[in-house]
Amino acid sequence: MASIGIIGAGTAGLHLGLKLLSHGIPVTLYAEQDPAKLRTGRLLNTVAHHSPTRNRERELGVDHWSGPHADLHSVGIHVNGPQPFGLRGRLDSSTIFVDYRLYQPRLAEDFVARGGRLEVLPVDVAVLEAVTLRHDLVVVATGRNGLTSLFPRIPELSPHTKPARLLFAALLKGVHMQEPISMIANLVPGHGEIFEAxxxxxxxxxxxxxxxxxxxxxxxxxxxxxxDADPRAFEALLMDRLRRFAPTTFERVEPEQFGVLGPMDWLQGSLTPMVRQGWARLANGRCVMAVGDTHVTNDPVAGQGANAASASAFALAASILDAVGMDRPFDEAFCRDAETKTWAAAAPATHWTNALLQPPPPHVVDVLVAGSQEQRVADAFVSAFMVPERILAACGSPESAAAFVANSRQPAPAVSPAMDAPAWQLPPEEVVVPVARVH
Structure with a gap:
């Protein structure tokens, strides 16, 4: 049986490893550090997992956090310009946000419990060559230690040569959370975006x-x-920007309690979106594949990075399983074919993300305005917003946008009385995160 090595224990590496294990393929996961150490580390992101990824998690048996306490069914979108307007829509399939300091260690435990081998081994290019001699195929799912340098940038698929956004993410205290569980996207022309989840x-x-x-x-x-240079001053600045640019969030702030939840619960930085070649030949003649952020790095503005990583991991798993079934070697021809399929899985998220980094064209604004006036359009838009293939088809042109609005106005199919009422029908209430949770 073919042996597969995966460098990196992020979403792409874990989903790929778990998928291959489920088909009896021996897998070794090489992690830079013990994943359990992530539990006490710094916030990694504020990642959303949307319905296609959640379906893959259910298939893998790692949907550990679902339920009415976690599933998000409602999204608000506010355009905060000279003539502000907004919409609130109900998702047809729920989204979830799970702290990756919980998510990745738990999936690593699942991987080991199901027979996967986990080895803590920082891998650079020299070590990678040695690792390739242990396996029939090695997949690189991390960009650390210079590994991304193996995979050249593809200019025609990478329109950005510098970061398009500067990022700040944090868990907060002193903010009354919306019930039912909701996300708010504040679009601020000329300044950027503010997402509350x-x-x-x-x-x-x-x-x-x-x-x-x-x-x-x-x-x-x-x-x-x-x-961390001056937390109190920074929090005052953040509160001011919420007041000016995210009023529907600011109105739920308790000023005396407001702040970052804990000293490790924030993240700052920037990244340059990029698509790289999906495979490389090493000096020892062996070929390696790239997956996840190593292959395609997206800005988080669309909330699609982890979703694209999961989709591409499943696409690569399918290519590997096909090769094993046909006794096909993991050579350059395999890598080229597999790259085509992993890019097809990741491309919609990349195109959608790059679109969001630009000012919306008039026909997209028209859809948002229609959603602010009609609930069916709002529901259809936010549901499509979460799935790149759907939103690109809906808003790719003025004609498709007009058709999307027209179709959205049609009544939805009746819900069977035997079905449970969706979470968004529950009566609203508010919850505040107490200051005591910091300690």
Whole structure:
């Protein structure tokens, strides 16, 4: 039986490893550090997993956090310009936010429990060559230690040559969370975006914030000024920007309690979106594949990075399983074919993300306006917003956008009385994260 090595224990590596294990393929996962150490480390992201990824998690048997305490069914989108307007839609399939300091260690435990081998081994290019001699195929699912340098940038698929946004993300205290569980996207022309969500963490469910700041806008200071240099001053600055640019979040802030939840519960940085070649030949003649962020790095503005990583991992798993079934070697021809399929899985998320990094065209604004006036359009839009293939088909042209609005106005199929009422029908109430949760 073919032996597969995976460098990196993030979403792409874990989903690929678990999928291959489920088909009896021996897999070794090489992690830079013991995944259990992530539990006490710094916030890694504020990642959303949307319905296609959640379906893959159910298939893998790793849907550990679902339930009415976690599933998000409602999304608000607010355009905060000279003439502000907004919509609130109900998702046809729920989304979930789970702190990766819970998610990745738990999936690593699942991987080992199911017979996978986990080895803590920092891998650079030299070590990678040695690792390739242990396996029939090695997949690189991390960009650490210079490994991304193996996979050249593809210019025609990578329109950005520098970061499009400056980022600040944090778990918060002193913010009343919306019930039912909701996400809010504040689109601020000329300044960027502010996303509020609710994340399942070791503290329970808590509010989160993601600032996507245009470098020339008034949100940029939140990505430039270090939080830990003066936390109180930074929190005052953050509260001011919420007041000015995210009023529906600010109105639920308790000023005397407001702040970052704990000293490790924030993240700042930036990245350059990029598509790289999906395979490489090493000096020893062996070929390696890239998957996840190593292959395609997306800005988090669309909330699609982990979803694209999972989709591409499943696509690569299918290619590996086909090769094993046909006794096909993992050579350059295999890598080229597999790259085509993993890019097809990741491409919609990349195109959607790059679209969101640009000002919306008039026909997309028209859809948003229609959603602000008609609930059926709002529901259809936010449901499509979470799935790149759907939103690209809906808003790819003025004609498709007009057809999307027209189709959305049609009555939805009747819901069987035997079905449980969806979470968004529950009566509203509010919850505040107490200051005591910091300790």
């Amino acid at each position: 609710q994340v399942i963490t070791r503290y329970g469910r808590v509010p989160s914030i993601l600032i996507e700041a245009l470098p020339e806008g008034e949100l940029a200071v939140l990505g430039q000024q270090r939080y």
